[in-house]
Amino acid sequence: MIELKTPAEIERMHVAGRFVAEVLTEVGRLADVGVNLLDLEHHARGMIKQRGAESCYWDYAPSFGKGPFRNVICLSVNDAVLHGLPHDYTLRDGDVLSADLAVGIDGWVADSARTIVVGTAAEEDLRIIRATEEALEAAIEVARPGNRLGDISAAIWTVACDYGYPVNTEFGGHGIGRTMHGEPHVSNKGRAGRGLKLRPGLTLALEPWLARTTDQIVYDADGWTIRSADGSRTAHSEHTVAITDDAPLVLTRRDAEPLRKAG
Incomplete structure (x- = not known):
């Protein structure tokens, strides 16, 4: 069931989003x-x-997961893009790191993800990150x-x-509010003018994610971490957004941050 939120409820989600x-x-x-990665997990915890x-x-x-997830943040490196299980891995120069986080505060949830390059950045890595961020802003x-x-x-x-990037449709955005995942599913591929009419009070987690040269995925043995099937590098951007009577309200907006984390 799709639940429309009141302005007061959206503001409570905004608290979680901030x-x-x-x-x-x-x-x-x-x-x-x-x-x-475990140091980052423990700090977030x-x-x-x-x-x-x-x-x-x-x-x-x-x-789609293997047993209960026992971490508080998803950390995905290089060809890993979604649901990365934090593990004993030390970041290296040039690694692409995606971090995805959802929390609830006083019963209301927000969800967001970002991708950066650690140390020396290859232009092709910055390019795919920019693509996900531009796709997110377009969405x-x-x-x-009325849309x-x-x-x-x-x-x-x-x-x-x-x-020029292919798009996987197995995982995409979703409704969000009192729980992390709800209706409707928001595919990262579709046709304009189709589907549910957007109304004020609808809250969505929009999350374009891309792999450089494939739309196919594989799972790690941990049963959670999703990688590009051909080992190509990936990127993931996500915000929780509320549809209002006026402009869209991004509940998880961060201050401007560089795509490259200097090493």
């Missing part, structure tokens, strides 16, 4: 050559505990009353096509 943005900013600041927030990932056990721009869900999907797809 905290998600704060944690992702801090994780990006700390991510550096020589830093272990500490911030969540100190704030009195609730991780949406801890004990999460959807049909946000059309998230307005349709297909307009959002088409906006993402158009940017990906302009960059």
Whole structure:
């Protein structure tokens, strides 16, 4: 069931969104050559505990995962793009790191993701990150009353096509509010003018993600981490967005941050 939120409820989601943005900013600041993914996980865990927030990932056990997820943040490196299980890996110069975080505060949830390059950045890595960020902004721009869900999907797809990247449709955006994942599903590929009509109060997590040369995915043995099937590098950008009577409201907006994390 799709639940429309009141302005007061959206503001409560915005509280969670601002905290998600704060944690992702801090994780990006700390991510550096020589830093272990588990250190980033533990730092995020500490911030969540100190704030009195609730991780949406801890004990999460959807049909596509292998058992309960026992971490508070997804950290995906290079050809890994979604649901990266934090593990004993030390970041290297030139690594592409995607961080995805969802938390609840006082019963309301926000979800966001960002991708950066640690140390020396290859232009082709910066390019695919820019593609996901531009696709996300294009999707946000059309998230307005009277438009349709297909307009959002088409906006993402158009940017990906302009960059020459294939698009996977197995995982995409989703409704969000009292829980992390709800209706409707928001595909990253679609046709304008089709699907659910957008109304004020609808809240969506929009998340274009791309692999450089394939739309096929494989899973790690951990049952969670999703990688490009051909080993090509990836990127993932996500914001929680509320549709209002006026302009779209991005609930997880961060201050301007570089795509490259200097090493």
